[in-house]
Amino acid sequence: MNNRYSRHISLKEVGDQGQDRLLKKTIFILGLGGIGSPAALYLASSGIGRLVLNDFDLIDESNLSRQILFNESDLGNLKVDVVKKKLNAINSNLKVDTIDEKLSVNEYSKIISKTSFVLDCSDNFETRLSISQAAYESNIPIIHGSAIRFEGQLVVFLNNGKGPCYSCVYSDNEWLENCQGNGVLSTVPGLIGLMMTSELLKIIFGIKSQLVNILLLWDLKDNTWKKLNIKPNPNCKICSRC
Ligand SMILES: [Zn+2]
Structure with a gap:
């Protein structure tokens, strides 16, 4: 293990302890599309202990x-x-x-x-709301990510008993579109x-995430990055009722 993860272990922020912490984590990944594929691939190669993968789609030519x-x-x-087979070919201990x-x-x-963290890589609003609510009510931290056209965004919610949450950010009519x-x-x-x-690995290694309750918006055409502070919405159907 030391040789395999030597580049991680050499980092003073990680070391043997950090790498061992990674091995003990279970990550739930929702959606194995354009976002979930690279996310799962790098978690497997980085030495995560267990993944729970959720997707009901068959592989289509337009996915490639x-x-x-x-x-x-x-x-x-x-x-x-297919993902399970390929990830185990990269890391048979996973x-x-x-x-x-x-x-x-x-x-x-x-x-x-029963997991440590959720990566929401889903591609539709309804699923995002479901997983957001489940993560909030289970007190499990979640990272939401999405991409459309030339734009991408991500946000981290720790779900430690108080808002904000994904539902605070979006009204019912937004993000109905998908790619x-x-x-x-x-x-x-x-x-x-x-x-x-990357953000998930930072948090597991004890490096403070700068994206907790902050929505990062990336526009490739302008190559601009914007950060928006997310405040708890007093009318939120999920986090304001608790
Ligand atoms: Zn909320």
Whole structure:
């Protein structure tokens, strides 16, 4: 293990203890598309202990431009099955559980309450709200990431018993669009997935995240990065009622 993760262990912020901490963590990843693929890939190679992967899609030709874990021979297969196989080829010590169906908020809560962190790499508003509510009610931290056209964004919520949460940010009418009808440049979700994993690794290693309750907005065309402070919304249906 020392040789495999020597570049991590050499970092004074990580060391043996940090790497060992990573091995003991379980991460729930929702969505194995353009964001979830690179996120899962780097978590596996970084030495995470266990992943719980949730996606019910089959691999389609239109996925190949950006969902980098898949190749032509995978077409028509379940994403979770292919990802599990590929991640274990990279890291045979990694434990991978797969869920190939859409879950209710209660079902999500039950599963993620046994995990350390959630990466929301889903591609639709309804699913985001469900996983956000489940993570908030289970007190499990979550990173949401999304990408469309030339734009990407991510935000971290620690869910330690108080808001804000994802529902504070978006009203019911926003982010109904997804990349299917609007398009996305192949590298944009890739970068967002890597940033989500990077932020997660920082938090596990005890390095303060600068994106807690802060929405980071990236516009590739202008190459601008903006940060928005997210405050608890007193009318939020999720975090204001607790
Ligand atoms: Zn809220």
